[in-house]
Amino acid sequence: MYKILFILTLPFLAQTLAAKLLSGPMLTGVDMREARIWVQAEAPSVVRIAYAELNDKENPTWSPSIETDSGLANTAVVTLSQIEPGKTYHYKVELNGELLAPSYEFKSPAFYHGRTPPPDFSIAVGGAHYMIEDGYEPPYQLLGAGYEIFETIASADPALMLWLGNTAHLRESDWGSKSGYLKRFSKARTAPGLGKLLSSTSHYATWGTADYGPDGAGAHSSYRDFAEHSFRAFWPRAVKVAQLEGIPTSFRYADVDFFMLDTRSYRNDTPTSEQPFRILGDEQIEWLRQELIRSKATFKVVVAGAPILNPAKSRNNLSYAEREHTELLQMLRSEAIPGLFFISGGKYYGELTRLVHANSYNLFDLTVGPLTANPRDNQDELNFFRMPGSSTFERHFALLDFKGPEEDRRIVIRIMSIEGKELWNREIPASSLQPPED
Known part of the structure; x- marks a missing residue:
């Protein structure tokens, strides 16, 4: 029975491992202390985001792993919780253990309150x-x-x-x-x-x-x-x-x-x-x-x-x-x-x-x-x-x-x-x- 299950599961595993991004990544909210990244995969997948300040290429922070929702067209939102105000970050998407190219960038809003005039x-x-x-x-x-x-x-x-x-x-x-x-x-x-x-x-x-x-x-x-x-x-x-x-x-x-x-x-x-x-x-x-x-x-x-x-x-x-x-x-x-x-x-x-x-x-x-x-x-x-x-x-x-x-x-x-x-x-x-x- 286990052999049958393994054989039946193989096509699904192969599909998951071979899955690619269909759309995204999309920034869907960048605040002073948090950013969220939306992605859509071609098939059920596991997504992580590696991110770091722009001048730090060697020590990325990793988001938690998120499974795409097969009931919602294999979409997922990944939260980056180690964000600080007024910083520029680069990030990459990892899909099913494979780190995808290219690298992307975003900038978090500045914490100007009580310090400087509001930014343009x-x-x-x-x-x-x-x-x-x-x-x-x-x-x-x-x-x-x-x-x-x-x-x-x-x-x-x-x-x-x-x-x-x-x-x-x-x-x-x-x-x-x-x-x-x-x-x-x-x-x-x-x-x-x-x-x-x-x-x-x-x-x-x-x-x-x-x-x-x-x-x-x-x-x-x-x-x-x-x-x-x-x-x-x-x-x-x-x-x-x-x-x-x-x-x-x-x-x-x-x-x-x-x-x-x-x-x-x-x-x-x-x-x-x-x-x-x-x-x-x-x-x-x-x-x-x-x-x-x-x-x-x-x-x-x-x-x-x-x-x-x-x-x-x-x-x-x-x-x-x-x-x-x-x-x-x-x-x-x-x-x-x-x-x-x-x-x-x-x-x-x-x-x-x-x-x-x-x-x-x-x-x-x-x-x-x-x-x-x-x-x-x-x-x-x-x-x-x-x-x-x-x-x-x-x-x-x-x-x-x-x-x-x-x-x-x-x-x-x-x-x-x-x-x-x-x-x-x-x-x-x-x-x-x-x-x-x-």
């Missing part, structure tokens, strides 16, 4: 990503292109990157099974030129409709578990918010707090007289309120997979949920929270929305359009608050520079083409994001 840094922001897949594309249509944009972003060397949803682009063939979800997320991760960006920059993501299921899918979707497990497998969160459902999270970098909202898990797209249309949900709005009040950051950046300030009555805008939208804006006014700035996805064009307040400061919502999906125009959506000259109808990404001396911090917005050409820019001083004094 840049972040990249990207919208919809569509990866072409043979056998699943509509005839005579090309729904994705421009994958060289990822190399352009990597060359800008941002401190981190925000992904604003619609990164998988699920289709009818994918909705009906967990395997379908995972295969589509896996395919999206194999885009040409993406590897360098994933390995060198820390990535944070929220989701949109095309990461979740059919149009309008929300809290009551039959496929919700498939969507959540798949998204979390490919986009691990900085921190799990224990009291909330779905994928909301938050993190800090330098003097900026980022709050990433979930526009799907609380969504009710078929309202009744007792249950109005909702997108964020009361619990998530209350969490955001509490976090914003406690935040001492210069800038509080609220990130969502759908525009928050766009007034057009589209189901893809928060304004469609009129009660929620009104309550959120009233809360922000009544709490007199300084430094608010919004970033949103969910559109296939870009724009900057400015909401003018008579009794407070103006609010801005930067909507970033597609990275590699097909761009569209905005002719069918009347956004009265769109800033002139900010409409962007080509594939693009945003670079946001947080810079300036402590008493004069500012956000510089730069919208960039696939080739790295600046399409337009705006500058927003922190001093202009202050509530009026009583």
Whole structure:
């Protein structure tokens, strides 16, 4: 019997030993004392990471061994716990005992608090990503292109990157099974030129409709578990918010707090007289309120997979949920929270929305359009608050520079083409994001 078992096990062992990385490594959160590395293998595997400060090539620290999850497309997240602030590290992936080439690098955030002014840094922001897949594309249509944009972003060397949803682009063939979800997320991760960006920059993501299921899918979707497990497998969160459902999270970098909202898990797209249309949900709005009040950051950046300030009555805008939208804006006014700035996805064009307040400061919502999906125009959506000259109808990404001396911090917005050409820019001083004094 043991001989039979050994013979039956041999093919599995051979497959494991021969397994290669399918995607990654990807930095999925680098803090002052910890870093996390995401990988995806071709088959069930055991992963370790060897890492050390850049000038120390001989004495690496080893992470614990982690088995990839065969139920989640053989993905795994490895935690590096021996990290110190303001250091540059090199790291290598070990798969099934074999140390793979090449070596990668990352830098941990500086511990500047109470010592020096906040450091200047840049972040990249990207919208919809569509990866072409043979056998699943509509005839005579090309729904994705421009994958060289990822190399352009990597060359800008941002401190981190925000992904604003619609990164998988699920289709009818994918909705009906967990395997379908995972295969589509896996395919999206194999885009040409993406590897360098994933390995060198820390990535944070929220989701949109095309990461979740059919149009309008929300809290009551039959496929919700498939969507959540798949998204979390490919986009691990900085921190799990224990009291909330779905994928909301938050993190800090330098003097900026980022709050990433979930526009799907609380969504009710078929309202009744007792249950109005909702997108964020009361619990998530209350969490955001509490976090914003406690935040001492210069800038509080609220990130969502759908525009928050766009007034057009589209189901893809928060304004469609009129009660929620009104309550959120009233809360922000009544709490007199300084430094608010919004970033949103969910559109296939870009724009900057400015909401003018008579009794407070103006609010801005930067909507970033597609990275590699097909761009569209905005002719069918009347956004009265769109800033002139900010409409962007080509594939693009945003670079946001947080810079300036402590008493004069500012956000510089730069919208960039696939080739790295600046399409337009705006500058927003922190001093202009202050509530009026009583």
